[in-house]
Amino acid sequence: MAFINENKKLVSIIVVLILAIGVFLSLALTNDKAIAKINGEAISKDELYEKMVKQYGPDTVEQIIAEKIVALEAKKQKIIISDAELNGEVDKLKTSYGGEEVFTQMLKANNTSLDDLKADLKNYLTLRKLLEPQIKITDEELKAYFDQNKDLFGEVEQVKASHILVEDEAIAKDIKQKLTDGADFAELAKEYSTDVGSKENGGQLGFFPKGTMVTEFEDVAFTLPMNQISDLVKSDYGYHIIKVEEKKEAKEANFDDSKADIKETLMNQKMQSEYSIWLEGKKKDYDIENSLASIVG
Template identity: 60%
Template sequence: MTWIKKNKWMTALIMAFIIAAGVFLTFILNKESAVASINNETITKDELYETLVKQYGSDTVDQMINDKIVEAEAEKKDITVSTKTVTSEIDKLKEQYGGEDAFNQALVDSGTTLTALKSDIKNYLLIKKLLEPEIKITEDEMKTYFEENKDSFATAEQVKASHILVADEATAKKVKEKLDNGEDFAALAKEYSTDDSTKDSGGELGYFAKGDMVTEFEDAAFAMSVNQISDPVKTDYGYHIIKVEDKKAAQAANYEDSKAEIKETLFDQKVDSEYQTWLDGKKKNYDIENTLSSEA
């Protein structure tokens, strides 16, 4: 079962990988001449450097130059992004990816690090602040976007639930008996659940709509009342004991309620489309040379 959802920041992981490659280049220059050997034949740092420079060097330096310009322009305007703000964005990512374990795995799969991602997020937030005075969003644009994407602003019926996942029916019945005898759901989740992404938070899954979970699980959850605890529910993942904590009724799309989200979406779109023009204009004020740009 997966509750992982994608977020705009994960596109930053790809660029962060390129930047990390540049950091790696610097690191290897400080190592001994031979970085590896095969049957006593060495691979030198110079050979490794040349290979990595050909693959990543020019793009990495270009990105580093762009980042330096953003930092310099932000400093001119006394614009900053706090560590707390970056941490908040990281926390949102962790939540949307289904917890810290899933988030960390996404970092590994993307070949990057938390430090590189934080740097990328900080840079993007600086860009947003720098471009904000130049970006205008009209009411007509917002209304048009709402009408064209109305379905995305409607809210489906949702259930907030926790679960305890175990491997076999006998264990599931044992856990259910303990619950019937008044034992604490969260404590039993920590003790028995095999779902490592939720057990430490008492099995909490948050809110979910139909289609987010496997059929057997969501059929049971949506049929239950608030505060009700299910009998064991079998899925391909094992046996679940489900506790429904809250429900939200479906809501039709409402423009006034969606204005803030629409404005943020349109703003992000305009930042993405106007950033390169802004950057090209700022580059005229700097003496820039990328000695790797001509290497094949």
């Protein structure tokens, strides 16, 4: 999906910026009024607008033309992306990020919304349906990729754990007693934990392999039975109270189990290279007039 969207956000911002400035300048300034001056020498709104068009215009127009061609080709072939398909892709992303909460955080961190993500997914799925019939992936290619990337498909032993971290031993003992008395682990983590990276999530650390945490923490986390709460664990960071929620055993890479993921990876790679060829071929089927080319050329 990255190959059709990597510049999309930038292009959208540029388009909005150019249009917004153009509208603002048209409403706020007369043709002869300067937007800035240097030693009395004026910079006009036309100078600014022309500069922006020359700098950003060609790429923006080409991007819009490409999007229009994709939409027209999809209409010709009666390609429709259903809500079920979109929601299915969103669910896959949620699973890959480890759940709804982390997925929502990802959206926020990337300054995007679920609606924006669905729009990008719809564009990707549309283009995929247009290109997929002409892309072939052989069993030999799948096996070659697997052999070259086995480390990507095996799984090391992992645990999913939460913890409460405090600096003072007396406070840690008090928290442990509250847990023994039936208090909620997540609520106590939010109230007491000094680990700012996990406390708002109830101390949740997600899945992690050996070698990720300090030795004292891992020695307990990888031996503690599921759904049990540890005694106090001392490390250089303070006192941990650990709860293990799930475990994943180590798993060797298996070609048959990995074929679907490999095919998806190769499909995206081939779409990356096929898209440009496909687009240039489709441009010949349309009467395209680009007036900006003569302005900035």
